[in-house]
Amino acid sequence: TIPTGGRAKAEKAARQKLEAIAVQRLDDIHPQLLVTTGDAAERVISIQSGLGCDLIVMGTHGRRGVAHLLLGSVASQVVRGAACPVLTVR
Structure with missing residues (x-):
């Protein structure tokens, strides 16, 4: 089990990676990114x-x-x- 503070950090890191991929590969599409555990x-x-x-x-x-x-x-x-x-x- 991930501690609450660790979960928030993991979600933030995942969101940043998804945003970087979206900007790089989906320039004509505006996705709604959702990160959850x-x-x-x-x-x-x-x-x-x-x-x-x-x-x-x-x-x-x-x-x-x-x-x-x-x-x-x-x-x-x-x-x-x-x-x-x-x-x-x-």
């Missing part, structure tokens, strides 16, 4: 509901077999739980 699938589904998103696009590692069974898949959980379509990109 917690269970990834639960947070994505919760935020999707709150924002009323029409589509979720997310990357996946493409694990199969035993690795998928043991590690699970955030993308799989989001696909099953989201109220909108989910596009997964390997």
Whole structure:
């Protein structure tokens, strides 16, 4: 578990990295960046509901077999739980 002060630092660092990537690669698009902590699938589904998103696009590692069974898949959980379509990109 990350202490509260550590969590805030981690979120700030993540936001700065995302902003740098967005400026560098998405110059014609103005994304809304959101950084949060917690269970990834639960947070994505919760935020999707709150924002009323029409589509979720997310990357996946493409694990199969035993690795998928043991590690699970955030993308799989989001696909099953989201109220909108989910596009997964390997």
